[in-house]
Amino acid sequence: MKPFGINRRQMLGGTIGGFFAYAARNRCDRLFARQVNPSARARHCIVLWMDGGPSQLDTFDPKPGTSTGGEFKSIATSAPAIRISETLPQIARHMDALSVIRNLESDVGDHQRAQYFLHTGFRFVSSFPRPSLGSIISGSASDSPIPNYVSLGSPGYGPAYMGPQHAPFSIEDPAEARELLTSLRRRRGRLKLLGELGSEFNAQHAGPLLDQRKAMLERIEDLAATSFADALDLERASDSDRARYGDSDFGRNCLLARRLLDQGVRFVEIQRGGWDTHENNFRAVRRLTADIDRPWAALMQDLRESGMLDDTIVIWMGEFGRTPRINGRSGRDHFPQVTPVVLGGGPIQGGRVIGGTNGLGTAIAGDAWQVPDLFATVMSAFGIEPDQEFTTDFDSPTTATDSGRVIDALLSVG
Numbered sequence: 001m002k003p004f005g006i007n008r009r010q011m012l013g014g015t016i017g018g019f020f021a022y023a024a025r026n027r028c029d030r031l032f033a034r035q036v037n038p039s040a041r042a043r044h045c046i047v048l049w050m051d052g053g054p055s056q057l058d059t060f061d062p063k064p065g066t067s068t069g070g071e072f073k074s075i076a077t078s079a080p081a082i083r084i085s086e087t088l089p090q091i092a093r094h095m096d097a098l099s100v101i102r103n104l105e106s107d108v109g110d111h112q113r114a115q116y117f118l119h120t121g122f123r124f125v126s127s128f129p130r131p132s133l134g135s136i137i138s139g140s141a142s143d144s145p146i147p148n149y150v151s152l153g154s155p156g157y158g159p160a161y162m163g164p165q166h167a168p169f170s171i172e173d174p175a176e177a178r179e180l181l182t183s184l185r186r187r188r189g190r191l192k193l194l195g196e197l198g199s200e201f202n203a204q205h206a207g208p209l210l211d212q213r214k215a216m217l218e219r220i221e222d223l224a225a226t227s228f229a230d231a232l233d234l235e236r237a238s239d240s241d242r243a244r245y246g247d248s249d250f251g252r253n254c255l256l257a258r259r260l261l262d263q264g265v266r267f268v269e270i271q272r273g274g275w276d277t278h279e280n281n282f283r284a285v286r287r288l289t290a291d292i293d294r295p296w297a298a299l300m301q302d303l304r305e306s307g308m309l310d311d312t313i314v315i316w317m318g319e320f321g322r323t324p325r326i327n328g329r330s331g332r333d334h335f336p337q338v339t340p341v342v343l344g345g346g347p348i349q350g351g352r353v354i355g356g357t358n359g360l361g362t363a364i365a366g367d368a369w370q371v372p373d374l375f376a377t378v379m380s381a382f383g384i385e386p387d388q389e390f391t392t393d394f395d396s397p398t399t400a401t402d403s404g405r406v407i408d409a410l411l412s413v414g
Contacts, residue, residue: 042346042381043311045137045267046257048296049154050288050318052111052275055332056340057324057361058285059085060100068324068360071282079351087289090297096351097300097309098344099410103355105368106320106336111276114319114336119157121375122402128392131166132157133375134267136400138166140384141266145222150260152253154271161392168269174232174256181229231259244298251295258302261312275318278331309345313381316342324361338364341374347381348410369407376404381411 062085063069074083077095084092084100091098108114113124120130131139138148139162147169149156156168171177230236234252237259245255250272257268272292277284296316303309320339322332338357344350358365376386379400386401 041311042313043266044261045313045315047269048316049269049271050275050316051271051273052318053320053322053334054275054318054340055277055281055285055322056338059088059289060340060342061102061357061361063361066360070326081351081353087286088293090293094297094300097304098342098350099348099352099354101341101354101369102357103364103368104339104341104371104374105364106339106371109320109334109336111319117371118317118319121372121404129160131160131162133378134168134269135159135162135166136379136384137267137382140382144264145226146228146264148266150265150268152256152268152270153249156269161390174234178229178232185229228263231263232256245295248291250291254295254299258299261308277322278333279329281331303345311346313346313348313378314344349412352409354407354409372402372404373407376401377407377410380406
């Protein structure tokens with residue numbers, strides 16, 4: 001199922017017609033048993049998605065001075081156990097609140113299939129669609145007129161059997177989205193009139209389709225009544241906030257993610273593309289890390305100072321890592337054998353290194369964790385059992401993860 005969002009075409013020539021389609025895709029008509037541990041500390045999640053596959057060697061598993069290490073040095077961080085690339089000096093100050101997984105293994109090296117794998121925790125099977133992590137976390141939350149799952153800069157991944165109310169609310173242009181939602185708010189009177197005009201007809205022709213129509217109108221009214229549109233207006237943010245996050249799409253989206261969490265949004269994904277560095281890897285990585293370092297650090301600072309990091313998990317990842325061997329075009333190719341992930345917040349312990357690679361980064365040294373294990377760990381932090389059972393649209397039982405095991409070292413206090 002495709003994710004939902006809003007854009008100018010949905011207004012259908014300035015009418016509210018497009019939002020009927022929005023509401024139809026997002027009426028809450030699918031229920032399931034929520035098995036959530038009330039003592040779990042995580043309530044929100046922000047995923048910083050590095051589309052294309054970031055190089056682990058040039059970010060969070062540096063090997064300076066080796067034949068595979070490339071041109072970047074490593075630097076100390078606020079966590080004694082962690083050294084990272086010199087290209088991330090500001091996030092280095094927050095590594096005591098973040099942990100690095102250096103032994104996450106995958107066998108999926110195709111972009112689309114790997115992106116699916118790292119969004120759902122399951123390998124792609126066309127006949128058995130799986131929900132994204134955002135949809136699972138949305139499903140663990142109470143229903144709200146404000147979307148529980150928002151994707152910034154990309155369409156996001158769909159809800160599958162979780163139902164359309166847990167699809168990502170996709171925002172490509174926050175200013176345009178705010179304009180359309182504000183326009184919708186001004187048309188609330190029309191929505192109420194539509195409901196009143198149809199009341200007599202509804203009474204005489206009751207049935208499922210009319211129930212759906214009523215639910216659509218109510219959904220539109222509820223959305224229009226919220227302050228969601230105000231959160232999208234970054235002009236309402238202070239000058240100092242906008243300066244700290246920086247004047248880039250990624251920076252603005254990081255600031256927007258923080259504002260959306262303030263509104264109660266449970267899951268936000270922010271995409272930064274450009275990491276498919278088959279050519280001129282080091283020049284590209286220097287530019288990419290400069291773009292993410294400042295806003296990510298600002299986001300961490302705000303979450304820490306406000307106390308929101310206590311119940312917000314922040315995850316940095318892409319679909320796979322990149323080859324230790326530098327190719328003939330000064331690039332690095334696909335390397336799912338080591339897929340880098342950085343995460344922290346909520347019950348996730350910071351300042352830790354999980355596993356490691358050999359001296360040249362060509363292989364994992366010792367035991368490896370698998371992609372479903374990452375999902376099991378994050379779900380457990382939200383109180384969702386990794387083996388929780390769901391029923392699909394075609395009445396097949398399935399579990400939340402693909403036999404994922406919790407990475408205990410990330411959740412243990414000792």
